[in-house]
Amino acid sequence: VTAQSARSSAAEIERLAAVRLPPAVRDFVAGGSGAEVTLAANRAAFDRIAIVPRVLSGEAGVRMETQLVRTKASMPVAVAPVAYQRLMHPDGEVAAARAAKTSGIPYVISMLSSYPMEEIVGTGASCWFQLYWLRDRGQNRDLVLRAGRAGCEALVVTVDLPIMGRRMRDVRNEFALPTDVRAVHLEGDQTTSAHVAWRGNSAVAVHTSELLEPALSWCDLEWLRERTDLPIVIKGILDPRDAVRAAEIGADAVVVSNHGGRQLDSAVPSIMALSPIVDAVGDRCEVLLDSGVRTGTDVVKALASGASGVLIGRPVQWGLAVGAEEGVASVLELLRSELEECLRLAGCIDLVAARELRVTTV
Numbered sequence: 074v075t076a077q078s079a080r081s082s083a084a085e086i087e088r089l090a091a092v093r094l095p096p097a098v099r100d101f102v103a104g105g106s107g108a109e110v111t112l113a114a115n116r117a118a119f120d121r122i123a124i125v126p127r128v129l130s131g132e133a134g135v136r137m138e139t140q141l142v143r144t145k146a147s148m149p150v151a152v153a154p155v156a157y158q159r160l161m162h163p164d165g166e167v168a169a170a171r172a173a174k175t176s177g178i179p180y181v182i183s184m185l186s187s188y189p190m191e192e193i194v195g196t197g198a199s200c201w202f203q204l205y206w207l208r209d210r211g212q213n214r215d216l217v218l219r220a221g222r223a224g225c226e227a228l229v230v231t232v233d234l235p236i237m238g239r240r241m242r243d244v245r246n247e248f249a250l251p252t253d254v255r256a257v258h259l260e261g262d263q264t265t266s267a268h269v270a271w272r273g274n275s276a277v278a279v280h281t282s283e284l285l286e287p288a289l290s291w292c293d294l295e296w297l298r299e300r301t302d303l304p305i306v307i308k309g310i311l312d313p314r315d316a317v318r319a320a321e322i323g324a325d326a327v328v329v330s331n332h333g334g335r336q337l338d339s340a341v342p343s344i345m346a347l348s349p350i351v352d353a354v355g356d357r358c359e360v361l362l363d364s365g366v367r368t369g370t371d372v373v374k375a376l377a378s379g380a381s382g383v384l385i386g387r388p389v390q391w392g393l394a395v396g397a398e399e400g401v402a403s404v405l406e407l408l409r410s411e412l413e414e415c416l417r418l419a420g421c422i423d424l425v426a427a428r429e430l431r432v433t434t435v
């Protein structure tokens with residue numbers, strides 16, 4: 074099966090990826106936390122939103138270029154940070170970033186990436202670096218400096234992981250990383266526990282809890298703000314009060330996200346949390362969204378609800394599994410053509426018009 078034949082939909086490429094990946098890896102990517110209530114609710118919430126189309130725009134084309142945070146983007150989409158992409162394909166993050174470059178959209182490097190950031194930035198993609206707050210503050214500082222030196226254009230701090238959500242599929246599979254897939258930004262002895270098969274537990278969960286700061290606070294983010302000129306994006310916001318606080322401490326953007334249903338199970342679907350956040354922050358900071366975006370129509374729904382763009386998580390990984398760089402490129406180009414088609418059918422000539430569309434729940 075080629076990546077080409079997967080052009081039909083993200084659902085189709087998910088099926089193709091599912092047969093290629095080892096079952097435990099497929100589950101690691103697909104899974105959510107708890108009973109996967111939020112995982113399902115993310116999709117259900119998108120499906121309940123209806124777009125009220127406009128007509129007679131008087132133009133045949135649609136302009137989709139934009140700027141996300143301070144990075145130019147050919148469409149209002151970025152690749153979400155996803156750990157350990159060598160699980161999907163030996164070329165991992167490098168292949169995915171190449172496809173993002175070809176598509177002209179930002180690529181967010183996970184702190185837990187399996188290729189070093191310099192190599193990923195070396196693809197020429199516009200990269201942002203995602204930070205999980207490590208217990209060792211000096212190590213956070215070093216990574217932030219390194220990201221700036223490497224040419225990353227923004228920092229994304231993920232704040233919805235005080236502890237890791239209980240991912241039942243990984244627990245059941247006693248999931249552990251193979252030896253050839255490692256979090257290369259960490260010291261060797263900091264990654265050991267991720268590779269050990271734990272009885273009745275996920276090695277990734279054990280590893281994460283050892284590594285990450287469980288008592289992160291706004292003071293830490295203020296500390297970071299004072300130490301970098303890079304734009305700061307705070308990822309994992311669902312309450313307007315937290316979004317306002319993020320803007321107050323000088324964050325340039327927030328990502329309204331429930332981590333793709335992988336953290337608090339029964340957390341609100343991010344598309345439902347979006348409008349109140351946009352209303353609360355106004356133009357004090359940019360608002361992005363992820364969790365459950367699968368089609369161009371979903372992107373339009375997010376724009377119409379006030380987002381300036383979206384991040385795409387799992388579909389990019391399915392593309393990587395099916396066809397490395399080409400597979401990711403086909404996922405991104407499918408999304409672009411769906412987005413363009415949806416905007417034209419909704420009578421929008423550009424993203425400003427998309428943000429003025431009305432939506433209603435059915």
Ligand SMILES: Cc1cc2nc3c(=O)[nH]c(=O)nc-3n(C[C@H](O)[C@H](O)[C@H](O)COP(=O)(O)O)c2cc1C
Nearest residue numbers: 102153154155156183231332333364365385386387
């Ligand atoms: C396999 C996997 C690994 C992830 N790793 C990270 C990570 O390292 N850092 C992070 O901030 N978010 C991580 N996320 C969350 C994504 O950035 C994003 O919020 C989520 O996947 C969006 O939902 P979607 O997959 O429905 O598009 C991960 C998600 C998945 C599925």
